[in-house]
Each structure stands twice: as structure tokens, then as C-alpha cells.
Amino acid sequence: MNLIGGIRRPLGPLLRRLLYPIILDQVGKSLYIQAGVELVGASCIEIGNNVKLLRDVRLNACGKNSKISLKDLVCLDRGVDINVTEHGNCQIEIGERTHISPYTCLGGPGNIKIGKFCLIASHVGIYANNHNFADPTVYIWKQGVTCKGITIEDDCWLGTGVKVLDGVTIGRGSIIGAGAVVTKDIPPCSIAVGVPAKVISQRNSISNPSAKEVGVQVTDS
Template identity: 55%
Template sequence: MSHNLSLPKLQRVKEVFITTLLGELPSITLGSKWRNLFYRSIFSRVGSSVYIQEGVEFIGASAIEIGNGVHIFKGVCLDGGKHQNNKLFLADGVAIERNVNIGCLEDTVIHIGQKTFLGPGVCIAGPGNITIGKRCLIAANTGIYANNHKFSDPIEPIKYHGISRKGIAIEDDCWIGHAVTVLDGVTIGKGSVIGAGAVVTEDIPPDSVAVGVPARVIKYRATKQLLQQARS
């Protein structure tokens, strides 16, 4: 077996060994400080003042970059995947609540901006690229899925059709309500609010309030003139 083929396996062995050894140490016994120290050897980068609670799972840690002041709580799974072009980036001040699942899959870049909050049970999945801007609030049980199954052939099982991938962008200062679903190919404009339970299938303009299935804009947060003055 060539060195290039064996290296990912060696990285995974190191990753499993370190996370198994330290991953369940209670934070009350300085477990978070030990994790912060030793996890630096398996991640692409780990910033300062990072808090990782016990019971967090990491896969493909070499593709994961964690900024300063990031908080990651119990039950979270971060999967950087196996592809060498993958990247999962958590910017400074990101907070990830319990049982969040973020997966890169193949040839994927996921970027979560500064001071963004992910509520419990959020699921974010490639393989399409996903960008979430600064200071966003993503409420519990929201799903952000940058892929879609093809199903054009009624004879062949859908499982074997493959998928399409366009990517998703959620711009700065958005509030995504409880149990929202954001589908592939969507951009949610800066400052927008998406009501609880909505399914976002098309682009949402900046500073909109959108609700429903599928999500439709029902109003704007301010007049265009006021917004232009605020941003000038």
C-alpha cells in the first residue's frame, strides 16, 4: 500500500485514539482544557479560549478549523469527511448547542461565520458548499441541506440516481426559526427572518420576513430608504 493511501488511515487512528482518550473526560475535572490542548494535534487549527464539552464526536478532524472563543456542547458531531478538498470552518465566537450534526460529505466547504449560534438538533449537510454569515441565529431542529436526490427515471431506484449540488448561502444577521428547512440552491439575504417551520426553496431577499411551506416573503423589516440610510 502506498504512503498516500495509508496516511488518511493513520490520521484516523490518531484521531480516534485522542478523542476516545479525552472525549469523555468531564469538563468539571478540567477535561475541556485537556481537549483544547491535545486536539490541536489532529485539527487543521484550534484557536484560543475554545470550549469543547465531553461527548463531542469528530470525524476527519484534519479538515476542521476552529477559531477563537468557540463553544461546542455535548452530543455534537462534526464530520470533515475524507476528501482532501473538504474544509469545515468555525469562525471566532461560534456557539454550537447540543446534538448538532454537521457533515461535509465529498468535496465540500462549510463556513460558519463569527458569533453565529446553532441551536440544539440543527443538521447541516453537504456535499454542496454552505456559507452561514456572521451573527446568525439558527434555531433548534433546523435542517440545511446542500444536496438533492435526482429521481427522473421511474424504473431505476432513486437510491442509485445520484444527487445534484448547488450550495447554500445564509448571509449575515439572519434569524432562522425553529424547525426551518433550507434546501439546496438557496440564498437567504442579509438581515432576513425565516418563521418557524418554513421550507425555503427559493432565494429570500435581504431584510425580509418569510413564512410558510414553501416560504414566501410577507413583509420587509424596514423601508428601502431607511435601509439605504442605515448602510450608507
């Protein structure tokens, strides 16, 4: 990885496509990896067909009994960070044709599952853990964490800056407006905005707001 990770186009992607399958757990065809990508615990990373990892993507699957799985046609844009954390027993899966935009972060140790055909805008945070803090006489970092897991179902669109907290399920076909903080489950085909996020409409409603009113940001897949 040190030898070929920083080589730029056109030679770099070709070399990485040939050599990274040796260290990864599973690799499909036509893998495209740009310069600066970092893979930690590569033997626990599965990558499907026609996946794109753009510059400075970081995948860390070094926790015990953990795995990161990217299905066919997933695109991780520049600076995306996916981290299972050292606690282990964490599964992070990103479904087919999902596009994750620049500088979005996903973190365990709770399991995270993102479905197919999702659009995740830039600077989104998806964090499947929560610190215990009940005892003020003990440092917070010593009190451990809880982890319930996060599920984002198929065909969801998350606007820029959205934060999804542990224990949440976002139903199929939902839209989350820019800057929203999702603390509770969102029903399928909902449009939710705000801090904390609240459902303001359903996609099958005649009175649907426009994307501009909701504050979502278009992402390119």
C-alpha cells in the first residue's frame, strides 16, 4: 500500500486495481481506487463490482470480528471515513449503487447498514454509539459506550450536514433535510427536517415541499 497508494492517474489506479485484491478479503471486478486511499484491516474489507474509492478515503476494519462491506457500484467520494472502532464485533454495510459524498463519516462499534440507491450528501455523520456519562465523578471516557446500531433503508436521501444518532432506523424512500439531527426512527417515505428531526410531510402527499424548501443538497452518483 505504501508503494502504490500515492501514485496518481493514469498509472496509479491500474496498479492498485491489480495489487489490492491480494490484501483485501474480497474484491469484485473493475475496482477504481484513487491516490491517498487508506485501508486498515484490509483482510476484513469486502468490495463488490465497479466500486469507486476516491482520493483520501479511509476504511478501518481492524476491530476483532468486524467487517466493512461495499456492494456493487458503491462510490465513496473524497475524504469519506468509515471506522468500525477498536471495540470489535461491528458490521458496516453499504448497499448497491449508494453514493456517499465528500467528508462523510461512519463510525461503530454498533452495526451500520445503508441500503441500495441511497444518496448521502457531504459532511454527514452516522455514529452507531453513545457514551455513558451518568457518574460525574468518573471521566466520561471510562464509563463505556452503548451501541444499538443504525439502519438506513433503500432509496433514502440525506442532505449535507445531517447527523444520524445511534439506535435510529430511517425508513425506505425518506428524505432528511440539510443540517438535521436524527434522534428517532423516521417512517418510510417521510420528509424530515430540524434539530431534532421531525417529519413535516410524506412523499405521497400533494403538498410535498420542494428540495429547496427542505434544504437537501443534490449529490452526484
